[in-house]
Amino acid sequence: MGGQSPIVLRRRLERTLQLATRYIPFPSTCCSTDPYDSVQERESEMQHDEVVWQIINQGFCSFKTKIARERTFCQNPYNVTGLCLRSACPLANSLYATIREEEGVCYLFIKTTERAHSPKNLWEKIQLPANYTKALEIVSKHLEYFPKYLVHRNKQRLTKIHQMLIRMRRLKLKEK
Secondary structure: OOOOOHHHHHHHHHHHHHHHHHOOOOOOOOOOOOOOOOHHHHHHHOHHHHHHHHHHHHOOOOOEEEOOOOOEEEOOOOOOOOEOOOOOOOOOOOOOEEEEEEOOEEEEEEEOHHHOOOHHHOEEEEEOOOOHHHHHHHHHHHOOOOOHHHHHHHHHHHHHHHHHHHHHHHHHHHHO
């Protein structure tokens, strides 16, 4: 984290503190530390996300592609799964993260709701190290308060991209 500016670090700390203080359970409620134990809790908190999903699902979405009758796919580059699902839609989730590869380097993209007024700056871009285990640790640390489904899918995506990069390097060495 040595190469990051103090402003980025301060914003990340403020966001973490905000999330941590927001989800402290009261003694009369469940003693779980996970802020999103169920889908109903998350949806009741984020009603705007549900409205966006209803519009996308029942109306028009430019990323939606239907190939088969049962499956609907999403072509949004930030989608974690590639499927058009409520839990995997980057447009309908204010708390969202994904992993992408750009020119041989993996990046963790985290959607920050404070920047929703500026679509250009909506995604915080965090470079992941080439070491797989260190990259997994960073993903786990940054996605600590995210839904378990999203954390799991991002780790799967990191694994897939990391294996793809290894294959690309091997092919490049064989050509020489």
